[in-house]
Amino acid sequence: MTQHEDQAASAASMDALLFQEKFDELSAGLAPLSARREPRAHAADYLRGLLAGLPRKKALFSYGFGERTCSAA
Numbered sequence: 001m002t003q004h005e006d007q008a009a010s011a012a013s014m015d016a017l018l019f020q021e022k023f024d025e026l027s028a029g030l031a032p033l034s035a036r037r038e039p040r041a042h043a044a045d046y047l048r049g050l051l052a053g054l055p056r057k058k059a060l061f062s063y064g065f066g067e068r069t070c071s072a073a
Contacts, residue, residue: 023048 034040
């Protein structure tokens with residue numbers, strides 16, 4: 001691995017860590033809006049999907065997160 005590739009990998013890792021830190025802060029800020037854990041987890045999955053760098057997003061994409069059924073419908 002060249003020095004440039006090593007620096008790029010390090011920067012990407014830091015970006016991912018920073019994203020996760022900020023996402024956790026956002027999730028914690030939204031937590032008081034729901035008393036139950038399940039809606040908070042669903043909202044976090046929904047936000048992750050919206051923030052993903054996908055070219056196209058579907059309204060009911062929670063099924064793609066490993067759920068056996070799509071509960072958003």
